[in-house]
Amino acid sequence: MSLPKSWLPAATMTRVILHWTGGAHVASILDRQHYHLIVEGDGNVVRGDLAILANQAPIRGNYAAHTLGCNSGSIGVSLASMAGAKVNPWNPGSHPTTAEQWAAGAEIVAELCQRYAIPVTPETVLSHAEVQETLGIRQRGKWDIARLAFDPSVFGARVVGDRFRRDVQAALDGARNRATVEPKGKAKAPDANAMELAAIVTAPVLNLRKTEDGAIVGKLPRGTRLAVLDHDRGWSEVRTPAGVLGFVASKYLTLDA
Numbered sequence: 001m002s003l004p005k006s007w008l009p010a011a012t013m014t015r016v017i018l019h020w021t022g023g024a025h026v027a028s029i030l031d032r033q034h035y036h037l038i039v040e041g042d043g044n045v046v047r048g049d050l051a052i053l054a055n056q057a058p059i060r061g062n063y064a065a066h067t068l069g070c071n072s073g074s075i076g077v078s079l080a081s082m083a084g085a086k087v088n089p090w091n092p093g094s095h096p097t098t099a100e101q102w103a104a105g106a107e108i109v110a111e112l113c114q115r116y117a118i119p120v121t122p123e124t125v126l127s128h129a130e131v132q133e134t135l136g137i138r139q140r141g142k143w144d145i146a147r148l149a150f151d152p153s154v155f156g157a158r159v160v161g162d163r164f165r166r167d168v169q170a171a172l173d174g175a176r177n178r179a180t181v182e183p184k185g186k187a188k189a190p191d192a193n194a195m196e197l198a199a200i201v202t203a204p205v206l207n208l209r210k211t212e213d214g215a216i217v218g219k220l221p222r223g224t225r226l227a228v229l230d231h232d233r234g235w236s237e238v239r240t241p242a243g244v245l246g247f248v249a250s251k252y253l254t255l256d257a
């Protein structure tokens with residue numbers, strides 16, 4: 001699986017929180033308002049209304065509200081499932097989580113971890129049900145995901161979370177192994193380079209920043225040619241001729257054809 005690049009804007013994100021929607025096997029309007037990514041019952045992935053960047057700390061304006069008191073820096077991924085589920089006695093309801101969506105969830109979370117340099121640890125990749133215990137942030141009796149509908153032998157928030165982290169790590173390892181067997185000569189991200197755009201600085205002096213609208217880390221004179229790695233909401237992530245990575249305001253760039 002590979003998420004569209006436009007779904008993964010440059011942002012500083014610190015963790016991924018996995019949920020279930022408590023709904024049917026398709027993403028609803030409400031689901032799209034609360035999560036960044038929703039995995040449907042057949043493994044299809046739907047983007048939420050709000051970009052991942054909206055939850056970058058400090059949060060300003062509208063953001064995806066998926067975890068009480070823990071949305072800042074948190075990417076919300078949800079498995080569309082578990083409508084009418086009950087803990088005790090255990091009943092997975094009318095739309096149990098499927099093995100396909102669990103696997104797709106692990107794949108996309110692996111992509112997120114890679115894109116945003118999030119390590120796969122209990123504090124940084126966890127289910128909503130683990131948030132209170134692991135991060136000490138009180139939740140209102142949330143038990144997503146303390147039960148695996150397709151494998152009833154796995155239950156308990158931490159046990160399910162460990163299983164998810166193992167699957168995410170396996171997906172990451174698989175992606176790395178595939179990457180290393182690619183017959184490319186260049187050591188430095190050959191695939192990314194192939195897709196890179198180039199742009200020229202048009203302002204007399206352009207500030208290079210550490211993050212979008214963040215601290216100034218350099219000054220780029222007019223005419224400097226930059227590799228554009230990503231862009232979103234008026235900011236471009238660039239690499240300078242000296243190999244320095246940073247962000248610049250896109251309006252002071254012109255594409256170099």
Ligand SMILES: [Zn+2]
Nearest residue numbers: 019020128144
């Ligand atoms: Zn939740």
